Amino acid sequence: MKSFLINEIKGYVAEKGNNYFDFLDGNAFREPIIGFASVKDPMFYSFKEIIKESHLTPTEAYELFFDGKTIDNGTVISIVLPLSYEIIESNKERKMPSKKWILMGCFAKDFISDLSNYIAHILKEKGYNVVDPSSQEFFKIVIDDNAYSNWSQKHIAYTCGLGTFCLNGEFITEKGRAILLLSFVTNLVVEPDIIPYENRTANCLHFHDEKCEDCIKRCPVNALSEDGIDKLKCFDMSYGKKAKKHVKSLGIETEKAYGCGLCLVGVPCESENPVKQ
Incomplete structure (x- = not known):
């Protein structure tokens, strides 16, 4: 079943990613990476201390969606969608994000929703329950003195063995950090993947001998430093008044348009794991 799911996901992305985005010359994504973890993994419970007490465990997310129905055993599935080289190359300006990058942000939500529905469909056909926590009403993004959600895709992906964190809190996979993430909780039980990182x-090269700080230099609002990320500055750069004005200047007429991503490209980790190179 594990191999079946991996092949289905890769096939869907290869086919739909090639014709879903008409503003691109080719596929929006490179081949995805998929990881699996047990819902019982104690790391999921540690996020209540690392992030916030309100961060959901897989069991809690499952029970919220299925109206209290518990899950004794099951699997968390995390998917990395690496952005295409075309999109990465388009966003290497230094001040504001490219039109392709912003349009990707507009339409990627719809693509991810369709992919999510497809995965739910094939699992239900096999007799399993499944929920995508980030698409539910109980999913929350909170902006106060920080910015966090109650279902962190990056932390979920880490637990599924798909990569590690970097200096500015982003996530570096074997296919870099110019990526999109989604995840599911299901009562399907498969062999969990092992986290292969020390x-x-x-x-992240910064924590090796090279002390890389390229992402810090790429940020136009100085939201990044050796101490990490100022999430409020970063959020304003992506969603604030200046961002909205920039979107309009590009002739994009939609409220869904947003994004920055300048620190994700023009860096050694944009499309690969730099430590292994």
Whole structure:
């Protein structure tokens, strides 16, 4: 069943990603990476301390969606969608994000929703329950003195063995950090993947001898430093008044348009794990 799911997901992305985005010359994504973890993994419970007490465990997300129906055993599935080289190359300006990058942000939500529905459909056909926590009403993004959600895709992906964190809190996979993430909780039981990394920042050059700080230099609003990320500055750059004005200047007429991503490209980790190169 594990191999079946991996092949189905890769096939869907290869086919639909090639014709879903008409503003691109080719596929929006490179081949995805898929990871699996047990809903019982104790790391999921640690996020209540690392992030916030309100961060959901897989069991809690499952029970919220299925109206209290519990899950004794099951699997968390995390998917990395690496952005295409075309999109990455388009966003290497230094001040504001490219039109292709912003349009990707507009339409990627719809694509991810369709992919999510497809995965739910094939699992239900096999007799399993499944929920995509980030698409539900109980999913929350909170902006106060920080910015966080109650279902962190990056932390879920880490637990599924798909990558590690970096200096600015982003996530570096074997296919870099110019990526999109989604995840599911299901009562399907498969063999969980093992985290192959020594620590939670193993893929970031800054924490190796090279002391890379290229992402810091790429940020136009100085939201990044050796101490990490100022999430409020970063959020304003992506969603604030200046961002909205920039979107209009590009002739994009939609409220869904947003994004920055300048620190994700023009860096050694944009499309690969730089530590292994």
